[in-house]
Amino acid sequence: MTQTALIRPAWTPATIALMVLGFMxxxxxxxxxxxxxxxxxxxxxxxxxxxxxxxxxxxxFRKSTQGRHGMRASSGNAAFDDWRDAELARLDEERKKLDEMRREFDQHMRDLRMARDREEFDRFMASRQASQNSKPRTSGSVPEIDG
Structure with missing residues (x-):
């Protein structure tokens, strides 16, 4: 079952009434x-x-809280600091992978849009060419009559 919102960004009677009421x-x-x-x-x-x-x-802000030379502030527990650094490095690597996948997907969507636009344009040009070819051509010269 599909439900539609009563107040959505469109010119509906409810939104127009709210707008008029708001102005009043x-x-x-x-x-x-x-x-x-x-x-x-x-x-x-x-x-x-x-x-x-x-x-x-x-x-x-997180980067600015790191100590000098990119070192993180020590918690006092070397094992925890090593684990934290390894986890943060892993998360950074995952974020880089996700960013790369997002860039690839964005490029894919741009390519699809371009292909769709090219197809629509080619279809338009073909129909335009067909309509021009179907029109009878009138020329200023009089056809010759064999006789």
Whole structure:
């Protein structure tokens, strides 16, 4: 069973009513609702970008807490420090693999889009050429009559 949200980023009666009500109560609310209607479909991508940026920001703090020359602060237990360094190295390697897989997938999707666009363009050109070939050609010269 498919359910649709009552308030989704589209011009639905509910969103229009909320926008008008927002303008009547307090104009920034109406403006916010209008922005949601227009740009709300991009919200998921925006959230992903914000999450990525905050992760990078937090990572910069983690790097700054490391001691000099990239050494991590010691916990006082050499065995734990060795284990932690090995695990962090393994996680970094996994992250690099995932980043590479993401880049490959993005390239694959770009290639698919390009192939689809090329196919659509070729189909358009073929239909255009066929429609031009099917039109009778009129020329300014008078055909000769054998007689």
């Amino acid at each position: 109560v307090f104009w920034p609310l109406g403006l916010a609702m209008l922005a949601y209607i227009i740009w709300g479909d991009r919200l998921e991508g925006f959230k992903a970008d914000v999450n990525r940026a905050t992760d990078n920001f937090a990572c910069s």
